[in-house]
Amino acid sequence: MASGPAADEHASRIPVVVLNGFLGSGKTTLLRNLLVQARKRTLDLGVVVNDMSELDVDGEVVAQTEFFEEGDPRFQSIHACVLSSRTGIEALRGALDSMLAPGAPALVVIETSGSCHPMPLVEFLAAQPEFRLTGVLTVVDAAMIDQDYDSGRRIMPTMQANVQGGVRDTTNLLVEQVLFGTHVLLTKADRVPEERIRVIAEGISRLNPFVPVISLPWGNLPLEDLLGLEPYDHHRVRPLVEELAPVLEEERGGDRPYDLATRVIRDDRPFHPQRLWDTCTRHLGQKIYRSKGFFYLCSRDGVSLLWNQAAAGINLELVGFWRAGILEDPNSNLDEVERAGLRELLAKEPGRFGDRHCHLTVIGDASQVDRFTESLRECFLTEDEIRRWQAGEVFPDPWPEQYETRSS
Numbered sequence: 001m002a003s004g005p006a007a008d009e010h011a012s013r014i015p016v017v018v019l020n021g022f023l024g025s026g027k028t029t030l031l032r033n034l035l036v037q038a039r040k041r042t043l044d045l046g047v048v049v050n051d052m053s054e055l056d057v058d059g060e061v062v063a064q065t066e067f068f069e070e071g072d073p074r075f076q077s078i079h080a081c082v083l084s085s086r087t088g089i090e091a092l093r094g095a096l097d098s099m100l101a102p103g104a105p106a107l108v109v110i111e112t113s114g115s116c117h118p119m120p121l122v123e124f125l126a127a128q129p130e131f132r133l134t135g136v137l138t139v140v141d142a143a144m145i146d147q148d149y150d151s152g153r154r155i156m157p158t159m160q161a162n163v164q165g166g167v168r169d170t171t172n173l174l175v176e177q178v179l180f181g182t183h184v185l186l187t188k189a190d191r192v193p194e195e196r197i198r199v200i201a202e203g204i205s206r207l208n209p210f211v212p213v214i215s216l217p218w219g220n221l222p223l224e225d226l227l228g229l230e231p232y233d234h235h236r237v238r239p240l241v242e243e244l245a246p247v248l249e250e251e252r253g254g255d256r257p258y259d260l261a262t263r264v265i266r267d268d269r270p271f272h273p274q275r276l277w278d279t280c281t282r283h284l285g286q287k288i289y290r291s292k293g294f295f296y297l298c299s300r301d302g303v304s305l306l307w308n309q310a311a312a313g314i315n316l317e318l319v320g321f322w323r324a325g326i327l328e329d330p331n332s333n334l335d336e337v338e339r340a341g342l343r344e345l346l347a348k349e350p351g352r353f354g355d356r357h358c359h360l361t362v363i364g365d366a367s368q369v370d371r372f373t374e375s376l377r378e379c380f381l382t383e384d385e386i387r388r389w390q391a392g393e394v395f396p397d398p399w400p401e402q403y404e405t406r407s408s
Contacts, residue, residue: 013132014046016108017226018121020177021139022170023114023290023363024310026187028058029219030139031111035067037223044074046105048095050088051079052113053262053361057292061306062111064319073098074105083110084117086252089124100130107227114290114363115260117173118180119241119248126234134229138181140174142200142215143191144311151196152203168247170258170289176244178207180237182229185216191313210236260289261366263373267358268351269380270298270389273397276379280314283375287368291376293360294319298381298389299397301325301353307360316399324354 019027031047038045047068051058059077068075076095081087092110099105108131112121118136125133149155158171178184184204189197201213251257276297291309302325306317326332327342334342346354358380362373381389389395 013128014104014106014108014130015134015227015229016110016125016131017135017137017229018118018125018133019109019111019137019139020116020118020121020181021112021114021137021185022141022144022174022177024144024313025114025139025141026216026219027111027114027139028061029187030137030185030216030221031062031109033219033221034109034223034226035062039067041223043223044106046074046076046099046108048076048078048092048099048108048110050081050083050111050113050116051077051361052082052115052260053264053363054080055264055293055359055361057294057361058111060294061319073101082113082116082257084112084120084248084252084257088116089120092121092124096128096131104130109226115173115257117248117251117257118177119237119244120252122180122232122234122237123241126232133232135182135226136180136232137221138177138184139216140178140184140186140204141188141310142186142197143188143313145200145203146192146196147311149203151192151199153199155203156206168251168258170260173258175207176240178204179240181208181211182232183211184208184213185221186213187216187219188313189215190217259366260363261369263362263369265293265358265360265362265373265376267377267380268353268356269358269386270296270301270353270356271358271379272381272385273297273299273395273399276376277398279375279379280309283372284309284314287365288362288372289365290363291360291372293358295358295360296322296356297397297399298385299395301356302329304356322354322356324356327354 019031021027047062049059049062056077056079059079063075076099078088078091078095081091083089083092122133122136125131145152155175159175162169162172186197186201197215204213291307293307295305295307296303302321303318304320304322306319308315308317323342323346327339327346349355351357362369364372
């Protein structure tokens with residue numbers, strides 16, 4: 001993978017790669033894969049993760065890779081804002097300064113929120129004396145393009161209609177993310193027939209013919225490809241910067257651009273598995289772009305699950321075991337000292353069910369997000385159902401028995 005000019009007079013600067021792309025496109029999966037590779041190579045990697053929600057879900061997921069110890073300045077998490085906003089840029093400045101405290105990492109990877117416009121980051125990094133931008137990897141969900149944009153055929157007509165109507169929405173963001181990219185990575189290609197992947201790639205190439213479009217199964221991008229990137233070609237995007245600067249200046253003051261809204265759900269109750277299944281299959285609208293977080297089902301109350309929804313796709317991922325579940329398990333093989341330690345920890349938990357909890361964030365169009373959020377809230381067990389659950393009643397569970405697994 002190579003792009004931009006062949007030489008850089010400031011080659012001593014720390015290289016920076018930005019993972020940019022719309023909500024749910026697979027940036028965190030890609031980042032986790034890169035972290036696993038970096039650990040095997042003992043590569044000194046710096047990472048910044050950005051989440052527009054106040055729930056730092058992506059930061060927690062990345063932290064669980066065990067690549068970084070708690071408090072390691074090489075891992076910086078910025079949430080409750082978008083990096084392309086003024087607030088986000090200032091937070092990024094502080095995060096990079098903190099990262100340099102123990103010495104210069106070999107490479108810095110910045111994973112943006114899905115609503116982040118790349119241009120402010122490109123401009124900011126161009127002015128940093130310690131860093132040089134080498135890649136903007138635009139991660140694109142092939143399944144979403146196939147479903148929402150007729151395999152890419154509707155991207156350009158929709159964009160042209162927006163320009164004529166003076167509208168800026170998520171289509172503008174998607175197109176401009178591609179235009180500022182040095183590489184376009186098509187994720188979830190396994191969900192789309194091969195012949196339509198070719199159509200999608202051709203459509204994206206028409207948007208930006210200067211960069212390669214790469215089909216990326218399961219986030220498997222060789223780390224070596226990032227280490228050999230040439231400096232970002234700022235000259236190529238200069239006309240685009242000049243065209244968009246006045247428009248984006250108006251957007252940079254807000255952390256909820258493109259009519260996006262976020263809602264947070266916090267509850268100690270488990271979900272009713274059948275009701276949650278019905279809600280997701282019947283009420284998940286097209287403009288609910290992303291929902292994610294940690295939760296549990298009353299039928300599987302021993303395990304902590306990661307909820308990961310993007311567009312019409314939902315994955316459940318096993319991320320661990322609740323301490324309360326371990327304590328309640330007669331086959332856990334704990335001795336009395338270990339049980340006493342767990343009971344002491346659980347006594348400090350604020351919830352009714354030990355450390356079990358459901359913390360989710362929902363991101364979508366402002367016109368749709370409240371409806372889906374309330375539908376999810378209605379999936380929690382009622383007080384009557386809680387009594388029956390605690391008495392041993394078994395509730396129907398249509399969710400797949402097999403979870404997605406994570407590399408570590």
